[in-house]
Amino acid sequence: MAAPVITNAGFESSASALTGWTVTGTTSAATVGTDAPQSGVRRANLWSAGAYMTEIAQTVPNLTADWYTLRVWVKSGSASPGQALDATTVGLRNCGATAKSVTAPSTEQDNGWVQVAVSAYVSGGSCTIALKTSAAVGGVWAQFDNVSMTAERIQRTIRGADVSTLPKNQAFGAVYKDASGVTSAPLTLLASSGVNYARIKVWVNPADGYNNKAKVIALAQQAQATGMKILIDFHYSDTWADPGAQKIPAAWSTYDLNTLASTVATHTNDVLTGLKAAGVSADMVQIGNEINPGMLITGGAASGATSNWTSLGTLLKAGSNAARSVFPNTKIILHLTNLNNGVSTLQSWYSNAVAQGVSFDVMGLSFYGYWHGSLSSLQSGANALLTAFPTKTLAVVETAYGFTLAQDDAEPQIFASGQVIPGYPATPAGQASHLRGVQNVIAGLPANRGLGVIYWEPTWTAVAGSGWDPTSPSSGNGWENQAIFDYGDKLLPVGLEFAADPGQ
Numbered sequence: 001m002a003a004p005v006i007t008n009a010g011f012e013s014s015a016s017a018l019t020g021w022t023v024t025g026t027t028s029a030a031t032v033g034t035d036a037p038q039s040g041v042r043r044a045n046l047w048s049a050g051a052y053m054t055e056i057a058q059t060v061p062n063l064t065a066d067w068y069t070l071r072v073w074v075k076s077g078s079a080s081p082g083q084a085l086d087a088t089t090v091g092l093r094n095c096g097a098t099a100k101s102v103t104a105p106s107t108e109q110d111n112g113w114v115q116v117a118v119s120a121y122v123s124g125g126s127c128t129i130a131l132k133t134s135a136a137v138g139g140v141w142a143q144f145d146n147v148s149m150t151a152e153r154i155q156r157t158i159r160g161a162d163v164s165t166l167p168k169n170q171a172f173g174a175v176y177k178d179a180s181g182v183t184s185a186p187l188t189l190l191a192s193s194g195v196n197y198a199r200i201k202v203w204v205n206p207a208d209g210y211n212n213k214a215k216v217i218a219l220a221q222q223a224q225a226t227g228m229k230i231l232i233d234f235h236y237s238d239t240w241a242d243p244g245a246q247k248i249p250a251a252w253s254t255y256d257l258n259t260l261a262s263t264v265a266t267h268t269n270d271v272l273t274g275l276k277a278a279g280v281s282a283d284m285v286q287i288g289n290e291i292n293p294g295m296l297i298t299g300g301a302a303s304g305a306t307s308n309w310t311s312l313g314t315l316l317k318a319g320s321n322a323a324r325s326v327f328p329n330t331k332i333i334l335h336l337t338n339l340n341n342g343v344s345t346l347q348s349w350y351s352n353a354v355a356q357g358v359s360f361d362v363m364g365l366s367f368y369g370y371w372h373g374s375l376s377s378l379q380s381g382a383n384a385l386l387t388a389f390p391t392k393t394l395a396v397v398e399t400a401y402g403f404t405l406a407q408d409d410a411e412p413q414i415f416a417s418g419q420v421i422p423g424y425p426a427t428p429a430g431q432a433s434h435l436r437g438v439q440n441v442i443a444g445l446p447a448n449r450g451l452g453v454i455y456w457e458p459t460w461t462a463v464a465g466s467g468w469d470p471t472s473p474s475s476g477n478g479w480e481n482q483a484i485f486d487y488g489d490k491l492l493p494v495g496l497e498f499a500a501d502p503g504q
Helices: 166-171 186-193 213-225 257-277 309-326 345-353 375-388 427-441 495-496
Strands: 024-025 030-033 043-047 051-061 066-077 088-093 100-103 113-123 127-135 143-148 158-162 197-202 229-234 284-286 331-337 362-366 391-399 451-455
Touching: 024 088, 043 051, 043 127, 043 166, 043 345, 066 088, 088 113, 100 113, 100 158, 100 427, 100 451, 113 186, 113 375, 113 427, 127 143, 158 391, 166 213, 186 391, 186 495, 197 284, 197 451, 213 257, 229 257, 257 284, 257 309, 284 309, 309 331, 331 391, 345 362, 345 375, 375 391, 375 427, 391 427, 427 451
Parallel strands: 158 197, 158 451, 197 229, 229 284, 284 331, 331 362, 362 391, 391 451
Antiparallel strands: 024 051, 030 043, 043 143, 051 127, 066 113, 066 143, 088 100, 088 127
16 A cells, blocks of 8 residues: 655745645745754744634545544644643544544643644545644644654544542542533443543552452442443552552561562452452553552562562562453553653663563553643653563553642642643643643554553542541542532533544
C-alpha cells in the first residue's frame, strides 16, 4: 500500500505561502513562521488580533479503503489565559464516513510541541485534512508542523475510573446524578458514559474496614456487572501507599524478607482467588502503588527500598507470580510516578525490575499535570520508555484535574490556586480539556502501545465521614473539586470524555 502523499507536510515549501494548502475564513490569520519550529525551518501559524475563524485544509487523494490516522505537531495558546481552550481542532473529513476531529491541547504550560492524533475510516478514495482555529476573542494562536497520515487506527483501549472510595462515600450518604439531574446508580452512570475499566485498591487491614478483601470483591462484582473490566491495585499496606509512604502492614512488621515475600504471595493469591470464586476476572493487576522508593518499607529499613533491588525484586516477583497463578492471562502493572524528576529515573527503575526477572506487562504512570509536568513532557517521557522497553505497553493509571477552586468541606484542597495549569482554567471546561489532552497523548503513542488513561477517584465527593484518613472519621476530603460530579452531585462535562471511540 502506497503511503498517503501530503503536499508541503512540514510547511517548508515557501517562506511566505502555504503551498498545497487551501486557506478559508479569515485568510490573513494564516501565515508561515520561521521561529522555533518543531523541526526543519518553518511551520504554519494561525493568529489574529481580533476574533477569527481560519482553516488550513488539504485533500489527500488515492487512498484505499482503510482506517487512517492523522498526526500533527501543534502548539496553541492565547494572550489571555484560558481563552484558547478548545479553540483549535485537528481533523479529517470528506473521507466517506463521519468527520473526525480532536481539539489541540493548550501548550501554555511550557510552550512545548505536542503531537495530536485522530483516526477516521476512509471509504471514498480521498480524505481532507483540516487544521482550524475558531476564536471568539483576539490573541488566540495556533502553530502546526510535520503533518503525517498513515494507514492505522488509534483507540483508547482503557477509559477507566478508580472507584476505590465509592462504597465508603455511598455508606455515608453520597448520591450521584446524571448531567440532567436525575439520581442514578454511580457505576451504571459511569459505564453508560463510557468508562470501561474500574480500578480498585486493596489494603491489608484498614482501620475503617474499607478497601479490604470483602469490600474489594463486592465492588468488583458490581463494576463487572455494568460491563467494566477490573484492575486490582495492591498497595501492600494498611493505608495509602505512595512515594512518601510505603508503610508495611502492622501485622507484617516483624517479618524478615523471606516471610514478607511469602506473605505478599499469600495475600495476593487470597484476594484474587476470592475474586475468581465470586465470578470476577482480574483483567489487570497492579503490584504495588507508586513504588518509586520500593514497597513494604519499615521506618528507615530498606527491605523493600530501591536501594536494595535484590530485596525489592524478590517482593515484586512474589506478587506478580502469585497473580499469574490465579489469572494466567492477567496483565501485570508496575506503577511509578514523578515523571517531573526525569524519565531517566523511571527508565532506570524499570531496567532494574527487568534485570531482577520481574514478570510484568504494563508501565503504569501517575500523571497529574500540576505536579508532573506538561503534556509535551508526558509524551516525550512515554515515548522514551516505550523505546527502552519494546515488549511493554504503557498506561496512565492515575490522573485528575480540578473543575473549581471552591470548597465543599473544611479540608484544604489538594488542587488549589497554585495548581492551576496555564491554559486550563479551574472550570468544568478546563477539567474536561485537560483529561482530553492526556487521553490523546497516550492514545497516539506508537503501535497502539499506549493503552489509555484512568481517572483517579472521580466519585470521591465531599461527604461527612468519608474522609481521607481511615483512622479518623472526622477527617475531610481534599479531593472533591477534582471529582467528576459538581457540588450539586451532577455529572460534569468531563464525563463525555470517557465515550468510546467510533467502532469500539
